[in-house]
């Protein structure tokens with residue numbers, strides 16, 4: 084039976100629940116809103132499979148990449164809609180054009196984040212853009228395995244721990260699988276996200292939401308904005324917009340107040356996930372390659388294994404140089420002393436009020452300085 088000693092270590096990948104032959108593990112939300120496995124002990128036969136597929140119990144060593152690139156999607160509209168340079172869409176289109184399927188994180192109709200798969204280029208817009216909430220993986224690994232066994236090309240994207248979970252779940256290598264993870268600072272609580280959204284909609288009379296972007300680039304890639312698009316009562320298109328340093332949800336995220344506990348001891352960053360490629364923002368672009376930094380977004384593409392890259396605008400860069408401006412690739416975010424207080428206050432007074440009380444100017448500006456290479 085699943086034997087993670089400390090709950091804090093579980094990253095919620097759900098490999099154990101999806102692999103259990105007796106279907107006796109369910110993923111249930113704790114009081115912070117994160118999913119954890121719960122075992123029905125009466126059904127369990129103690130076969131040990133859940134322990135064997137757990138990426139936290141079976142950690143891989145860190146790796147060094149074989150190549151690193153600065154890259155952008157050649158389609159400017161897609162680059163504009165994407166969080167960094169839009170390379171995810173370029174890789175995903177190549178898979179779909181080969182008759183394959185692409186898994187990634189999307190909003191559902193209640194604006195919660197979950198993993199889905201798409202098999203046509205138009206639906207890729209649902210996966211595009213970072214959603215700063217832990218996505219529910221559901222039974223995506225099992226569905227991906229079915230496609231892989233049928234011989235379909237599969238591109239599976241997610242956080243490093245989701246890719247590590249997929250790899251352990253599959254228990255063998257597939258030539259038709261491309262596994263892509265994103266650099267991951269940590270994922271916020273789905274409960275904090277939903278509570279924040281309810282509060283902000285109530286306070287601003289927002290209903291009929293048509294789109295949410297955590298990384299809108301209208302005011303620049305580096306000074307990005309959180310945007311909610313909605314239809315007003317007269318039928319006109321309206322938007323709620325705040326830059327990342329002003330928006331209270333982004334402040335709670337960037338100050339490490341609402342991350343999953345395992346993010347402070349991540350089992351999968353630094354190439355430990357077993358992915359083929361990691362996608363990140365090329366923070367520090369103004370120092371690394373100023374001649375191509377137009378503040379419209381540059382992807383930092385890190386290649387861990389041999390494989391073809393699709394045609395895109397890219398140039399080789401030194402990994403060690405880019406790493407200096409993107410600490411999350413190798414280092415865990417610090418667990419804040421105020422984290423518990425933040426969740427407690429969020430329950431009593433709401434997420435906005437709790438963020439105001441628990442963030443300080445310096446907690447945010449440290450992050451700003453680090454990721455932007457301004458120090």
Ligand SMILES: Cc1cc2nc3c(=O)[nH]c(=O)nc-3n(C[C@H](O)[C@H](O)[C@H](O)COP(=O)(O)OP(=O)(O)OC[C@H]3O[C@@H](n4cnc5c(N)ncnc54)[C@H](O)[C@@H]3O)c2cc1C
Pocket residue numbers: 164165166167168169170171172186187188189196210211212213214215216217218240241242265266267268269270271362363364365366382383409411412
């Ligand atoms: C929670 C989170 C933390 C991040 N932290 C960092 C960081 O510290 N440093 C850094 O350089 N980059 C970070 N990123 C990654 C970065 O923001 C971009 O996602 C990445 O560079 C890919 O950008 P793109 O322009 O190629 O594609 P985009 O279209 O912007 O990204 C789409 C990809 O992101 C995936 N995705 C979106 N939301 C989620 C989610 N909630 N869970 C799993 N996968 C998701 C989709 O499945 C798809 O693969 C983070 C992303 C997320 C979601």
Ligand code: SF4
Pocket residue numbers: 084085102103104105106107108122126127128129130131132133134
């Ligand atoms: S030991 Fe086997 S039966 Fe029991 S929970 Fe784990 S996978 Fe399921």
Ligand code: SF4
Pocket residue numbers: 085087092093094095096097098099100119120136137138139140248
């Ligand atoms: S890390 Fe994944 S496999 Fe391990 S216990 Fe948690 S949900 Fe299960």
Ligand code: SF4
Pocket residue numbers: 094242243244245267268269270343345346347348349350351352
């Ligand atoms: S920081 Fe690590 S544990 Fe947390 S969501 Fe990202 S990959 Fe998973």
